[in-house]
Amino acid sequence: MSQDQITHQTTFSEKSIFDQAGLSGIPNEELDELVDLSGGSASILRRLAIRKKFGEPNAYLRGHVTMMGRKFSVDRRCYIPDQYAEELVRRVISDAPKNAVVLEVGTGCGWISITLKLERPDLTVLASDIDPGALAVAQRNATWHGVNVPFLESYFVDDIVSVVPDLIVANIPYGGDFEYTDQEMEERPQMPSIAICDPAGVVKPLVEFYKSVAAKKWAAKIYLETGYLPAERLKPVIETCADAEHVQNGEYGYVVLT
Numbered sequence: 192m193s194q195d196q197i198t199h200q201t202t203f204s205e206k207s208i209f210d211q212a213g214l215s216g217i218p219n220e221e222l223d224e225l226v227d228l229s230g231g232s233a234s235i236l237r238r239l240a241i242r243k244k245f246g247e248p249n250a251y252l253r254g255h256v257t258m259m260g261r262k263f264s265v266d267r268r269c270y271i272p273d274q275y276a277e278e279l280v281r282r283v284i285s286d287a288p289k290n291a292v293v294l295e296v297g298t299g300c301g302w303i304s305i306t307l308k309l310e311r312p313d314l315t316v317l318a319s320d321i322d323p324g325a326l327a328v329a330q331r332n333a334t335w336h337g338v339n340v341p342f343l344e345s346y347f348v349d350d351i352v353s354v355v356p357d358l359i360v361a362n363i364p365y366g367g368d369f370e371y372t373d374q375e376m377e378e379r380p381q382m383p384s385i386a387i388c389d390p391a392g393v394v395k396p397l398v399e400f401y402k403s404v405a406a407k408k409w410a411a412k413i414y415l416e417t418g419y420l421p422a423e424r425l426k427p428v429i430e431t432c433a434d435a436e437h438v439q440n441g442e443y444g445y446v447v448l449t
């Protein structure tokens with residue numbers, strides 16, 4: 192690392208800490224954030240630098256992300272949320288009927304459910320995930336934000352027996368064989384693999400999710416993040432629905448299924 196990559200002035204040598212950790216090729220702004228997070232402590236900076244060397248994304252080192260203006264705790268037990276999914280959540284906030292029961296599937300750190308409950312206190316919001324580690328993070332976030340959202344362990348909706356939802360929202364793994372950004376390439380190997388890609392292949396998890404919901408015979412409307420997947424790729428999910436709206440959000444998108 193060259194001296195001009197270090198922009199902070201401190202009493203100890205950030206450069207030597209980064210050099211000793213063997214960090215290379217990390218963007219300046221990420222290193223600057225480690226310096227900020229260290230609060231001027233050489234030992235904290237060393238620990239952060241070593242974790243960074245092993246590929247830990249800044250979101251985990253920082254310990255939180257900001258989604259729709261609120262902080263949510265994240266660690267390696269959960270997925271690092273996607274900014275583009277905020278669009279889906281805004282849509283649910285505006286569409287959900289008054290006093291509706293909303294079930295979120297694949298909640299990860301819980302930010303979607305918690306945001307829905309905070310923005311629309313009239314809603315009854317429940318959330319599920321297959322991964323107990325993620326559910327523990329979500330519960331911590333709900334406590335932190337002072338909201339009551341039950342978090343349930345379930346394979347998609349198969350194990351949900353306590354409610355009949357009016358609306359289902361999900362940002363679950365949809366797989367991807369597209370080009371990832373540098374940030375995604377850094378984050379993906381560190382996140383729980385069950386949160387990212389199903390070895391069954393692209394779109395397949397969405398099909399399985401839809402089957403799980405359809406088997407319940409609920410009349411719920413489904414709001415499903417579809418990320419980079421173009422409408423064409425979503426046919427296996429869409430073709431069995433009575434009605435499907437694909438909303439393009441820049442290079443991302445979601446579907447509303449009835």
Ligand SMILES: C[S@@+](CC[C@H](N)C(=O)[O-])C[C@H]1O[C@@H](n2cnc3c(N)ncnc32)[C@H](O)[C@@H]1O
Pocket residue numbers: 269270271272273276296297298299300301302303319320321322325345346347348361362363364385386387
């Ligand atoms: C892409 S992450 C998204 C997490 C969160 N919704 C968000 O937006 O940050 C997908 C989540 O779905 C969960 N998941 C994966 N397969 C699942 C399944 N079969 N049933 C329930 N949840 C599942 C993962 O554990 C993970 O938390």
